[in-house]
Amino acid sequence: MSALLTLSGVHTHIGRYHILQGVDFAVPEGATTMLLGRNGAGKTTTLRTIMGLWRASAGSIRLGDRTIERDATPDISRAGLAYVPETMAVFSDLTVRENLVLAARDAALDDTRLNWIFGFFPALKKFWLSRAGTLSGGQKQMLSIARAMVEPRRLLLIDEPTKGLAPAIVGALVECLMEIRRAGTTVLLVEQNFRVAQAVGEHVCIMDNGRIVHAGTMADFAADEQLQQKLLGLSLDTHQ
């Protein structure tokens, strides 16, 4: 499988803090890659740097055959990246419909696709014309992911989608992520919930202190309990 996204020696400074200290990894096309690591390892910073929200101070980021580390965020987005931030960032004053209209950019909303989304997240249909600010936390998360799904994208960057959500909703999210994976979309997913990570991820990269300390397949990683203990402090089998 060829790599859709490649990071080479990426450094990011935020103010005085040197967060990313030489990040190297590749996201294979058509598969779901997990980005795991302890809190503060730099996972969110990595996603934001890819999206251009923070500028890399060194290194290169390639999407296909195009280098994007110097590009502006809107251009990176239009190159085919969709971003689902940790904060969800739904527009509270806009309705669910308007949120999706914005996300669809120049295309009109496609019925088939919307039906597909409503299949996972029926609440979005129910609250179609409600202001997004009135949705619950879980429903906002659904909307945030739906925004990334409303049009086909080359790469989805998703940051901790299950954080703080009730188990039932987590289930719906996992179904959705599995479906996205089946559809062949490339995904880079940051996730703290190891069960979700194991279920959804095909490849895994572990980050620590601003660097990648392990990269490989999820199958291999799931089988190696010692490695899990060493890198994450607990094994994938442990209850959350």
Added chain:
Amino acid sequence: MTAIESGAALPKQRTDFLPALLPIALALAALPFVGSPSTWITLTVAGLSMGMMIFIMASGLTLVFGLMDVLNFGHGAFIAVGAYMAALVLAPLAAWTQTDSLWSGLAALIPAAIVAMGVSAALSIAFERFLIRPVYGQHLKQILVTMGGLIVAEQLLYALFGPQLIALPLPTALRGSILFGDAAVEKYRLLAVIVGLVIFATLLTVLMRTKIGLLIRAGVENREMVEALGYRIKQLFIGVFMAGSALAGLGGVMWALYREQVHASMGGELTVLIFIVIIIGGLGSVTGCFIGAILVALVANYAGFLVPKLALVSDIMLMVAVLLWRPRGLFPVTSR
């Protein structure tokens, strides 16, 4: 609308009507103090028309702040420039303005307004490029540098047009009042109210029903996310900034005609009032700005009649009262 939307269940929104009732409540509360209904009508119309003019001037400022986190302390420059441009345009059109024909008078005002708006918008490009963009994100410097811009603009106007007051007579057809029973309502004030309502309706329509409006409303909440969705919002900002400055120019024209005089200091003088209005309304909210402007103007007029010495102070007290009730203004829109 897709097929899905028509079948959707609609949970009722609880729209926030309370602030909209405030001007009505205020006007009714003032009636017993004012005493005579005819005076009350005159004062209320005066307040409404003044409110409309201030709204037109302030709307651009609040949108720009909400959208791009830029507080332009030099906004008054666009007001003053607009007024001077109108004076410039109307001077040779005396033949049109001094007839009794209403259409002729209006026909003269339209080019004046257009030129004023155009020049203000052009000036705003310079402001954005040389003053605001270089210090973007640093509030302190923004405040200082835009204030400097206001000073320089004012002084340039004096240098170009002279320091004296310039008279700007109303077209003859718009002078005088219409009598509603005992109450005298000035014709020009009615025009101001109409123009204000049209602008408010236009702004709301653009904001609520167009894609650009969608982008602006989303951008006010979370600029970063809008960019992450693929929109070059920086260009949108410049457009909004220009539009806001053009509106300030229009407001300047209307105000100058109202006072029948033009002076560069009007920009600075109106700045305080405009700030009070957008604070009361909530930074970033057009509706809040509208209601805030009407409240401020009504208070100024009623207080001006009842306790003349305390007119400006009464607006400050109104602001404090609103802030105690809602610390971020009537309709806080931004997440900041």
Added chain:
Amino acid sequence: MMVLSGDRPRSRILSVILIAIFVALAFAPFLFPGSKPLNVAAKICIFALLVASYDLLLGFTGIVSFAHTMFFGIGSYGVALAIFNYGPTWSMIALGIIIALPLAALLALAIGLFSLRVQAIFFSMVTLAVASAFAVLASQLSWLTGGEDGRSFQVPPVLRPGNRLFEGEIFGVAFNGRVVSYYLVFIACVLLFLLLLRIVNSPFGRVLQAIRENPFRAEALGYRIVVHRTLANVIAALIAAAAGALNAIWLHYTGPETSLSFSIMLDILVMVVIGGMGTMYGAVIGAALYILAQNYLQALMGSVSNAAASAGLPLVPGLFHPDRWLLWLGILFILSVRFFPTGIVGRLRQGATKA
């Protein structure tokens, strides 16, 4: 260095300039005879103090307040009204000060507490509104304040121009009331300025700077931002009021134009930015530069304007008309904010460390 509370200029050029200014001011009656130069010198003293008190807010606490002239006015009016109503004695001056200072402190307290309830930009806008209201009140309550015309008054006998402290002259200068007044102003300003230096170099001052740099961190470290900011507000207000009192004593007059107008607030802003925010010394340099320019630049501009007018040039006479001096200062101000954010003092210090 004890006198300067350990806050050294840290640049040879800066030290030289500061010493020069100090000497010029200390011996102004001798070096620059005549009433205008003495006026200029006194104004520099008073404004250096006023701007330094503002620097405590702007430079050290990071608060942009447009209400500072209010405190200046309170001090001014306090002394003026006391003397105007009860006679020109030292006890009346004291009375004026005793009334003005707590009033300024209370107002600063209110504003300071209010600032915590709202965010920064809000706060700046509100102070603008409040200052305008205050100025309007001062000119409207004419029964109390004398309205637009302000209050003129006599000063205690030893300060009156006609009075001689002693017969004879020192270095050709008669020690009349004017000179005595000047030294009163000068010494008071120097002492209060040194007090400010002491404050900003104390642990309190360092905490202020920490809060300005990173409020969250400071709070996490246990410093109560509320307390520190409010205290800074109050101190700045008290010193501004003191400067106002001195201003009234020097001018024998107080009025909205000389103590409350927005143009004074602008002057302060320009002085502190050009001199250098957060340095205290910047206030001295900024004030000296600005006031000298204000008084002597205009004459220069006048001659340029006249020359251009007689040469028949189109725009130039208008641009260089002496009344337009604020245009050039405004441009300098903008350039200063953009390109010399650390002001003259910052620039000089930078140069010193590079060397």
